[in-house]
Amino acid sequence: MRTVGCLIFDGVRPFDYAVIGEVWGEQAELPGVPGFELRICGPDGARVRLGGGLERVPDFGLDALADCDLVVVPGVEQPDEPRDPAVHAALRAAHARGVTIASLCAGAFVLAEAGLLDGRTATTHWALADRLAERFPAVDVRPEVLFTGEGRLWTSAGVAAGIDLCLHLVRAAHGERAAASIARAMVTAPFRSGGQAQFIPSPVPEPTAADDDPLARVRTEVLAALDTPWTVRRMAVLALMSERTFARRFAAATGTTPLRWLLDQRILTAQRLLEDTDLPVDAVAVHCGFSSAVSLRPPFTARLGVPPREYRRTFRGACVDGRPAAARYPLVP
Incomplete structure (x- = not known):
C-alpha cells in the first residue's frame, strides 16, 4: 500500500x-x-x-x-x-x-x-x-x-x-x-482500545466541584497500585457502592467494564515499561498485576499482535529525528 x-x-x-x-x-x-x-x-x-x-x-x-x-x-x-x-x-x-x-x-x-x-x-x-x-x-x-x-x-x-x-x-x-x-x-497512541460509547453524552450527572467523584477516586487508586489483585467487589467497596451499582456507573462513565478498563491500563503500563525501562519482563508483569511473564503474554499478544519480548525488541530505543522517541502511554483515570 x-x-x-x-x-x-x-x-x-x-x-x-x-x-x-x-x-x-x-x-x-x-x-x-x-x-x-x-x-x-x-x-x-x-x-x-x-x-x-x-x-x-x-x-x-x-x-x-x-x-x-x-x-x-x-x-x-x-x-x-x-x-x-x-x-x-x-x-x-x-x-x-x-x-x-x-x-x-x-x-x-x-x-x-x-x-x-x-x-x-x-x-x-x-x-x-x-x-x-x-x-x-x-x-x-x-x-x-x-x-x-x-x-x-x-x-x-x-x-x-x-x-x-x-x-x-x-x-x-x-x-x-x-x-x-x-x-x-x-504524538498519539498507535492503538486505542474501546469505542465511541465513552464519548457519547451520558445521562449520569457530572460531579460538581463540591462533590467528590468516587469513580475517579477508584481509578486513581487502582492506577497507583496495579499490582494489587483488584476485583469488581474490591473496587466497589472502595467506591462505597454495591457491585451492581458500581459496575453500571463505571460503564456509563467510561464506556467499558471495570475489569476491561483494568486490563487496558495494565497492558498500557506494560508497554511503557517495556519501552522505557530495563526491567526484566517478569518484573514488568508483576508490577502491572500479572503473576509472571507467562500470564502477561496471552493478553498482551492478543491486544498488540506481538508478545512482550518481541515488542521490546521492536520498540525499545527507537528514534525520531535522532532523538529517543519511546511512546508515552498516559494512564488516564
Missing part, C-alpha cells in the same frame, strides 16, 4: 485532510516506514473550497484514483449537501478496480451515496449515526465502534478515530513498527 489518494472536494473538513497528509505524507525518514506517494485528487483539478474558508488546488484529477492502492475520503462539513456526481463515479470506478477505500468521520455519507456501503457495516461520528442509518437503511451502522471495515471498505468515527483508522491501515499493510513510528511523530 504505497500509493495513496486523498479525495478532496468542496466542503471537506480541513482536520481530516490534514490527518491524511500527516500519516501518508513525508514519513519515509521514520524507522520502518516505507516511502508513500500521496496524491491529492479532486474534480477536474479545480480549486476546492475546504471548510473554514481554506482552499486547495488538487494535484491530480479524479482519474488518478483508479491506480492507487488506497483512497481515503476525508469527513465533510455538511453530510447532507449534494456532491458532484463525478466524485461518486470515481469512487465506484476505483472500487471496481480493487482499490481499498476508507472514509473518515462523515465521509461515510459520501461512500454511502456512491452505493459502496449497501449491505456492509459502517460507522461515523456518534452524533451522525442515526442520520446515516435513516438515509441509508441498507447500511448496517455501528455507532459504538471507533472504526470498522470488511476487506476493501473502511469507515471511521469522528475526529481522532480517523487517526486510529489511518494507523490501522498502515499497520495492516506495513506492520506494527511503521504504524508506531508514524504515531510517535504525531
